[in-house]
Amino acid sequence: MQVKLAQNYGFCFGVKRAIKIAQDHKDSVTLGPLIHNAKEISRLKRDFNVDTSETLENLQKGRQLIVRTHGIPKNDLKKLQNQQFDIIDATCPYVRKPQMIVEEMSKEGYDIIVFGDKEHPEVKGVVSYAENGANVVANFEELQNLCLGKKITLISQTTKQPEVFAKIAGYLSVHCAEVRVFNTICNATFDNQIAADTLSKEVDIMIIVGGKNSSNTKQLFMICKNNCAHSYLVEDESELECAWFESKKICGITAGASTPDWIIQKVQEKVLAY
Ligand code: F3S
Numbered sequence: 001m002q003v004k005l006a007q008n009y010g011f012c013f014g015v016k017r018a019i020k021i022a023q024d025h026k027d028s029v030t031l032g033p034l035i036h037n038a039k040e041i042s043r044l045k046r047d048f049n050v051d052t053s054e055t056l057e058n059l060q061k062g063r064q065l066i067v068r069t070h071g072i073p074k075n076d077l078k079k080l081q082n083q084q085f086d087i088i089d090a091t092c093p094y095v096r097k098p099q100m101i102v103e104e105m106s107k108e109g110y111d112i113i114v115f116g117d118k119e120h121p122e123v124k125g126v127v128s129y130a131e132n133g134a135n136v137v138a139n140f141e142e143l144q145n146l147c148l149g150k151k152i153t154l155i156s157q158t159t160k161q162p163e164v165f166a167k168i169a170g171y172l173s174v175h176c177a178e179v180r181v182f183n184t185i186c187n188a189t190f191d192n193q194i195a196a197d198t199l200s201k202e203v204d205i206m207i208i209v210g211g212k213n214s215s216n217t218k219q220l221f222m223i224c225k226n227n228c229a230h231s232y233l234v235e236d237e238s239e240l241e242c243a244w245f246e247s248k249k250i251c252g253i254t255a256g257a258s259t260p261d262w263i264i265q266k267v268q269e270k271v272l273a274y
Contacts, residue, residue, distance in 0.1 A: 001245055001274040004203060006195040006254035012188030014092025015258050018069045021090045022050045028064040029053050031076070032121060034090065035069055035258040036214035039236060043260075056080070064088055070121040071095045073128035095122055098155045098184040103129040105153035105180060113137060113146070113172070115165050116157030120215060123157050140167050150177040158186035159216040159257075188257055189216045193223055196254040200224040203252035205244060206231040209267050210256025217256030224254070236263050237270040245274040 011019075015035050022034055022044050029051040033041050044050040050066070053059050056076055064086045067077070071091040080087055091099075102112050112134035116123040127134045137143045152172055156165045162185055169181045200206045206224040210217030212235060224231040230248065234240060245251065251271050255264045 001248065001271055002250045003268055003271050004199060004250060004252050005268070006192070006199045006252065008191040008195040009253070010192075010255040010257070010259050010261060010264055012186070012192075012257040014069050014094060014186075014188070017092070018066075018090040019044070019260075021088060022066055023048055025064050025066060025088055026050070028066050028088065029059060030066045030068050030090075031056065031059065031072055031080075032068050032070075034066060036211040036217075036256075037258040037260065037263075038211060039263060040258070040260045059085070061085075066090050068121075069095065071099060071125035072121075073125050074099075075128060091125075092158075092186075094158055094184070094186045094188075095125070098126045098158075098182070099129045101153070101155055101182050101184070102126055102134065103131075106131040106134075110151045110153040110180060111135070111149040113143070113152055113154045113168075114157065115154065115160050115168055117215065120157060122159075126155070126157075137168070140164060140171070143168050143171060148172070148176050152176045152178070153180045153182065155182045155184045157215075158184060159189045159219060160185055161219070162190065189219070192216070192220060192254065192257060196220045197223050197227065199252040199254065200227040200231065203228060203250045204230065204248035205250075206252045206254070207240070207267060207271060208233045208254055208256070209236070209264050210259045211235060214256045214258050217259070220254055220256060224252075228252070234267065237266040240267065240270055242274065245271070 069092045112130045118136045206228045208221045221233045
């Protein structure tokens with residue numbers, strides 16, 4: 001099997017930074033998974049004794065605490081600071097930015113609209129910085145059901161589609177007296193998406209490597225599936241199925257922003273052998 005890698009794939013700047021921080025702080029603990037990749041989390045545990053705690057209550061005192069790339073809600077951070085935890089902030093700067101925008105603009109009296117997934121930890125964190133709460137819309141249709149105020153600030157979850165964001169911004173500027181639009185979509189995701197879109201038009205089969213709970217990996221999968229019906233999302237090489245490759249010549253590979261190189265390499269090696 002011939003393999004073509006996407007021009008941009010895998011780890012982004014924020015994830016590389018968070019992993020480096022974790023590796024530099026052996027024996028620390030993260031609140032919630034540091035990144036969306038179970039295998040990398042296990043490696044950090046095995047090689048660096050970095051643990052994950054799912055709740056604030058279970059955190060052990062005396063260990064350094066790393067805040068994950070997606071950030072945590074403002075109140076959780078305050079609680080930890082009040083309990084004198086030694087906190088190391090690995091929140092991606094591109095996630096910190098919308099948190100600061102939401103805090104500032106809500107103080108100035110703007111209603112906040114977040115284009116994103118309500119249950120995503122990044123969005124929960126960002127919303128927590130709004131003085132009076134925020135409306136989260138997952139798509140254009142949900143926006144149309146909102147009762148809109150006069151002064152609106154719009155931001156986006158970092159991994160959302162720019163086209164839908166632009167459509168939402170356009171609608172708001174027609175329907176509201178004043179709209180401040182902050183494009184907080186992350187370029188790293190965007191670059192991976194463009195490369196996946198290009199490659200999936202050129203190959204017989206596309207393999208997308210990444211965590212099944214990672215929103216940007218799922219996004220890549222949807223883009224590829226649109227161009228190449230034989231697109232498959234796998235967490236690692238063990239999920240590849242021989243039958244997928246029958247009568248195919250060229251296989252494209254891309255990977256989500258939280259997928260480590262060592263996993264992508266193993267997938268590539270196995271695909272090459274088909
Ligand atoms: Fe940060 Fe963008 Fe990665 S928001 S964690 S650099 S995908």
